[in-house]
Amino acid sequence: MTKKQKFNTVKLLDKIEVIGNKLPHPVTIFVLFTLAVIILSHILYIMGVSVSFRGVNNETMETEMLTVEAISLLTSEGIAHIFSSVVNNFTSFVALGPVLVAMLGVGVAEKSGYISAIMTNTVSKAPKKWVTPIVVLMGVLSNVAASVGYVVLIPLGAIIFLGFKRHPLAGLSAAFAGVSGGYSANLIIGTNDPILAGITTEAARILNVDYVVHPTDNWFFMFASTFLIVVIGTLITDKLVEPKLGQYFPTDGASAKQTSITPLEKKGLRWANISILLTMIALALLVIPENAPLRGEGGSLASSPFMSSIIFIMMLIFLVPGIVYGMITKTVRSDKDVANLMASSLETMAGFIVLIFFAAQFVALFNYTNLGTIIAVKGAGVLEAIHLDGVFLLVAFIVITTFINIFIAADTAKWAIMAPIFVPMFMQMGISPEVTQVAYRVGDASTNIISPLMPFFPLVVAFAQRYGKENGVGTVVSLMLPHAIAILVIWTIFFIIWFLLGIPVGPDTSLTY
Known part of the structure; x- marks a missing residue:
C-alpha cells in the first residue's frame, strides 16, 4: 500500500469515525425507538391493521389460526400500561439476572488475577511454532470474561511475539482476531450466552409465550467454531499479515520483554486449577448418577435442574478458583475482599444495567403492541413472495448484521x-x-475488528502506537481487514454446511420451528 493509499484510507476511516461519534448513545437510541413504537402503534391501531397466522394459542396451548390486531399505546389503557409496567419490564427482562449472577463468579476470577495469570502462563510457555494459534485461542477463550481479553491479551500478544523476535503488530492482530473477531465462539459458556439467549427468548415469545432459549443452545456450533477461528486467525497472521509487515526494529520503550508469571502466581494457579477439578467432580456427582438431584424427570438432562442452574454452575466454576488463587497470591485476604471483588465486578456492569433498563422498555412495549407479530407475519409473506427462504435467508441476515455492526458495535444493544x-x-x-441467533453471532463478530466505532478499538490503536507513533486507525484496519474478510466468508460457509447437514446448534435444539 502506497503512502497516498494509506492517507486516503485513514482519511475515509476518520470521516466514518466522525459520523459514528455523532450517533446518539445506545440509551438514547432505545428511547427514540420506544417513542417510535408508541407513535407507530397508534397509527396502525387507527388504521385497524391486523394479521392472521397459524400459531400456538397461549390459553389452549394448541396450534390454530390466530388473528392479532395492533394495540395503541396512546389510548387511556395504553398510557396506563406504559407507566405501570416500567419496573416489571426491567426486573423481568430475561437477560438481566443471568449475566449479573455469572459476573459474581467471573468478576472474582478476573479481579483476583486468576484469569490474567492463566492466559499469561499459557501463551508465554507456548513453543515457537504454536505461538500464533495459542495467542488466537486464548483470545477466543477470553471472551468468557467480557473485556479482559482486550485489556490483557491484545497487548500481551504483541509482547509475546516481540519476545520470539517476531513483529509485535502481528501478535497484536492475532490476539485481536481471537478476542473480537471470534467473540461469540468459545469452548465453554460465556457471559455473552445468557444475555443473547435472554433477548432471543423475549423475541420468540412474541409468537410463543412459553418458548425458552437457553444459554447452552448455541454451544455445539460455537464449540466447533472456536477451532475454525483459530485456524483462520493463524493462517491469516502467518501467511498474510506478518509477511506484509516485514522485519521489526524496536524503538525506544518497545524492547523485547520476557513475560512470565511469578513463582507465587504459579503456586496460585496450581491450587486454583486443582480447586476447579474438585468442583467439577462435586458437580458430576450431582448430575451423573441415575437418581442424581440435578437430573430431571426420568433421568433426563435436557429438561432438568442441571440445565436450569447452568448460570449458577458457571458462577461457581469461576468463583472457587478465583478465591483460591487470590488467597495464595494475597489478592484475597478475607471474606470482605471476596465481597468487594464481587461488588467491583458488578460496578463494571453499571453501563449494561442502564442500557438494559431502556432496552427492556422497548422490547416489552414492542411486544405489547403486537408490532413484532405484525412485522413478522407481513415480512414472512414478502420473503415467501420473492422465494427467499432457508439458507439464502440466513446468509442475507448475516450480511445485514455485518453491515449494521460497523455502525452499532454493541452486540447486545444491536440484538435487542x-x-x-x-x-x-x-x-x-x-x-x-x-x-x-447463531446467524446473528456470525455476522456480529466478523466486522468488530475493522469498526472504529467499536468501544475498544481506540485502545487497540493505542497499543499499536507503542510500536510506532505513526501507527493509527488505518494501520489497525489494514492489519485486521484480511482477518475480517476471512472470518466472515469462511465462518458463513461453515454455518451453511452445518445448517444443510442438519446438525443441532446446541443440546436438545432444532434447526426448524
Missing part, C-alpha cells in the same frame, strides 16, 4: 433491536430462534 423483528419473522419462515 434486531431480535424482536427477525426472530419471530424467521419463526414464521420455519427457522428456529436458536439458528437465527
Whole structure:
C-alpha cells in the first residue's frame, strides 16, 4: 500500500469515525425507538391493521389460526400500561439476572488475577511454532470474561511475539482476531450466552409465550467454531499479515520483554486449577448418577435442574478458583475482599444495567403492541413472495448484521433491536430462534475488528502506537481487514454446511420451528 493509499484510507476511516461519534448513545437510541413504537402503534391501531397466522394459542396451548390486531399505546389503557409496567419490564427482562449472577463468579476470577495469570502462563510457555494459534485461542477463550481479553491479551500478544523476535503488530492482530473477531465462539459458556439467549427468548415469545432459549443452545456450533477461528486467525497472521509487515526494529520503550508469571502466581494457579477439578467432580456427582438431584424427570438432562442452574454452575466454576488463587497470591485476604471483588465486578456492569433498563422498555412495549407479530407475519409473506427462504435467508441476515455492526458495535444493544423483528419473522419462515441467533453471532463478530466505532478499538490503536507513533486507525484496519474478510466468508460457509447437514446448534435444539 502506497503512502497516498494509506492517507486516503485513514482519511475515509476518520470521516466514518466522525459520523459514528455523532450517533446518539445506545440509551438514547432505545428511547427514540420506544417513542417510535408508541407513535407507530397508534397509527396502525387507527388504521385497524391486523394479521392472521397459524400459531400456538397461549390459553389452549394448541396450534390454530390466530388473528392479532395492533394495540395503541396512546389510548387511556395504553398510557396506563406504559407507566405501570416500567419496573416489571426491567426486573423481568430475561437477560438481566443471568449475566449479573455469572459476573459474581467471573468478576472474582478476573479481579483476583486468576484469569490474567492463566492466559499469561499459557501463551508465554507456548513453543515457537504454536505461538500464533495459542495467542488466537486464548483470545477466543477470553471472551468468557467480557473485556479482559482486550485489556490483557491484545497487548500481551504483541509482547509475546516481540519476545520470539517476531513483529509485535502481528501478535497484536492475532490476539485481536481471537478476542473480537471470534467473540461469540468459545469452548465453554460465556457471559455473552445468557444475555443473547435472554433477548432471543423475549423475541420468540412474541409468537410463543412459553418458548425458552437457553444459554447452552448455541454451544455445539460455537464449540466447533472456536477451532475454525483459530485456524483462520493463524493462517491469516502467518501467511498474510506478518509477511506484509516485514522485519521489526524496536524503538525506544518497545524492547523485547520476557513475560512470565511469578513463582507465587504459579503456586496460585496450581491450587486454583486443582480447586476447579474438585468442583467439577462435586458437580458430576450431582448430575451423573441415575437418581442424581440435578437430573430431571426420568433421568433426563435436557429438561432438568442441571440445565436450569447452568448460570449458577458457571458462577461457581469461576468463583472457587478465583478465591483460591487470590488467597495464595494475597489478592484475597478475607471474606470482605471476596465481597468487594464481587461488588467491583458488578460496578463494571453499571453501563449494561442502564442500557438494559431502556432496552427492556422497548422490547416489552414492542411486544405489547403486537408490532413484532405484525412485522413478522407481513415480512414472512414478502420473503415467501420473492422465494427467499432457508439458507439464502440466513446468509442475507448475516450480511445485514455485518453491515449494521460497523455502525452499532454493541452486540447486545444491536440484538435487542434486531431480535424482536427477525426472530419471530424467521419463526414464521420455519427457522428456529436458536439458528437465527447463531446467524446473528456470525455476522456480529466478523466486522468488530475493522469498526472504529467499536468501544475498544481506540485502545487497540493505542497499543499499536507503542510500536510506532505513526501507527493509527488505518494501520489497525489494514492489519485486521484480511482477518475480517476471512472470518466472515469462511465462518458463513461453515454455518451453511452445518445448517444443510442438519446438525443441532446446541443440546436438545432444532434447526426448524
